[in-house]
Amino acid sequence: MSGARERLSFDARVRDALADPLLKVAIDRTTGNARTKRAAAMAAWPGFSSARELGRDIKDHVIAHLDHYLVQFERNARASGAQVHWALSGPEACDIVVAICRKAGARTVTRSKSMLGEEIGLPHALQEAAIERVETDLAEHIIQLAGDPPSHIIWPALHKTREQVAELFHAHHHDPGTLDSIEAMVASARRELRGRYLAADVGISGANFLIADTGAVCTVTNEGNAELTTTPPRVHIVTAGIEKLVPSCAHAMAMLRLLVRSATGAELTQYTTFHCGPKRAGDLDGPAEFHIVLIDGGRTRMLAEGLAEMLRCIRCGACLNHCVVYRQIGGHAYGSVYPGPMGSVLTPMLDGLPQSKDLPRACTLNGQCQEVCPVAIPLPTLLRGWRDRIWSTGLESVTVRQGFAVWRFLALHPALYRQASAMAVWMMAWFARGGWIARMPLAGGWTRYRDMPRPPRRPFIAQYRRRMPRP
Numbered sequence: 001m002s003g004a005r006e007r008l009s010f011d012a013r014v015r016d017a018l019a020d021p022l023l024k025v026a027i028d029r030t031t032g033n034a035r036t037k038r039a040a041a042m043a044a045w046p047g048f049s050s051a052r053e054l055g056r057d058i059k060d061h062v063i064a065h066l067d068h069y070l071v072q073f074e075r076n077a078r079a080s081g082a083q084v085h086w087a088l089s090g091p092e093a094c095d096i097v098v099a100i101c102r103k104a105g106a107r108t109v110t111r112s113k114s115m116l117g118e119e120i121g122l123p124h125a126l127q128e129a130a131i132e133r134v135e136t137d138l139a140e141h142i143i144q145l146a147g148d149p150p151s152h153i154i155w156p157a158l159h160k161t162r163e164q165v166a167e168l169f170h171a172h173h174h175d176p177g178t179l180d181s182i183e184a185m186v187a188s189a190r191r192e193l194r195g196r197y198l199a200a201d202v203g204i205s206g207a208n209f210l211i212a213d214t215g216a217v218c219t220v221t222n223e224g225n226a227e228l229t230t231t232p233p234r235v236h237i238v239t240a241g242i243e244k245l246v247p248s249c250a251h252a253m254a255m256l257r258l259l260v261r262s263a264t265g266a267e268l269t270q271y272t273t274f275h276c277g278p279k280r281a282g283d284l285d286g287p288a289e290f291h292i293v294l295i296d297g298g299r300t301r302m303l304a305e306g307l308a309e310m311l312r313c314i315r316c317g318a319c320l321n322h323c324v325v326y327r328q329i330g331g332h333a334y335g336s337v338y339p340g341p342m343g344s345v346l347t348p349m350l351d352g353l354p355q356s357k358d359l360p361r362a363c364t365l366n367g368q369c370q371e372v373c374p375v376a377i378p379l380p381t382l383l384r385g386w387r388d389r390i391w392s393t394g395l396e397s398v399t400v401r402q403g404f405a406v407w408r409f410l411a412l413h414p415a416l417y418r419q420a421s422a423m424a425v426w427m428m429a430w431f432a433r434g435g436w437i438a439r440m441p442l443a444g445g446w447t448r449y450r451d452m453p454r455p456p457r458r459p460f461i462a463q464y465r466r467r468m469p470r471p
């Protein structure tokens with residue numbers, strides 16, 4: 001996120017996002033497409049709900065036995081020739097990565113997309129260490145050129161329209177060509193990146209799954225950039241959160257079916273690679289050194305603080321695509337690495353509740369996110385949990401507290417409550433024109449962006465009384 005935008009309040013960032021008509025076009029194009037494709041994939045997969053239960057159970061089992069699987073993974077990864085490093089925090093993980101790069105004499109590193117890398121601040125750490133970073137995922141390449149942070153966990157450049165991407169490529173690519181089609185833009189990026197893959201000293205990737213019984217690391221991409229990032233350089237570094245563990249390859253395949261269909265609606269990604277140790281005698285290619293950095297970064301704290309279910313997350317992005325709030329404001333307005341419903345649960349844990357207390361409240365609790373989540377994370381319940389904590393730790397604003405005090409008083413005095421709601425309905429009706437309220441005192445935050453329907457003349461309680469037969 002650009003520094004200026006980061007310093008804005010959540011409300012200001014949301015206002016900026018809502019005022020940007022191109023952003024809405026970009027969000028609608030990508031999330032609409034994603035929802036359509038996911039719906040088609042699910043319709044063609046009658047086993048989704050049992051696969052989902054299995055996915056949830058696999059993750060819950062691993063999370064309950066993290067100590068066992070972490071040790072098993074480390075033992076098997078070392079046996080395959082990998083060097084395993086442990087990092088308690090993001091800064092510690094960055095220090096480890098930078099130290100490996102320095103030892104390798106690296107001046108340029110290629111990186112395939114990893115949200116964990118963003119979470120721990122790796123791009124910034126590499127910059128501080130004067131190591132050139134080349135993002136190889138097409139969308140990450142776009143936002144690196146634009147100087148933007150990711151706005152979606154699957155499509156980081158979702159906030160850019162294709163016309164804006166063409167402008168960027170014209171400005172930055174050495175040989176952009178005509179750029180009059182998506183294919184031409186992809187070809188331009190390919191020309192730009194090919195040489196960089198071969199010149200890099202170190203390749204850095206994330207991990208979609210860590211396979212405990214073999215010590216292998218599984219990555220999935222649709223562009224093949226993870227393979228080109230991790231194979232030519234002398235050194236491959238994997239950064240992975242400890243929750244990425246699965247017991248075996250069969251479990252990884254069960255999770256993959258859920259991940260890919262939920263993320264893109266495809267049955268399988270174009271490239272699914274299991275990286276297992278460095279190059280061996282007789283191998284045609286592969287890195288001479290293979291490092292895996294296992295990162296806690298607050299994950300064990302999530303276990304301790306009642307957020308274990310969130311550790312099931314496989315970063316598919318379906319909850320973002322279906323979130324009515326995300327689809328209006330996009331990812332940058334959240335002001336954090338992880339946007340949307342999953343981000344609103346994770347960010348208070350990662351950045352602290354006082355800094356991110358607006359996020360759990362930016363939710364209608366309609367439950368769509370939980371419905372589409374392939375590992376059945378109860379996101380609305382977890383968001384309500386954060387709201388409880390906001391209240392119980394005194395972080396709620398005085399205005400909201402006073403509002404609730406008034407509401408509580410009225411709720412405890414039914415006669416007064418009925419009078420007050422009748423008065424509110426009368427006032428709202430007074431401002432309505434043609435069945436809609438376009439402007440009303442104290443409701444500017446709502447009516448600035450959308451009209452409010454005129455309430456029925458009789459409140460719910462009055463209608464209920466009238467329709468229900470008396471005993």
Ligand code: SF4
Nearest residue numbers: 313314316317319373
């Ligand atoms: S919370 Fe569920 S739907 Fe959202 S990214 Fe994670 S796994 Fe996907």
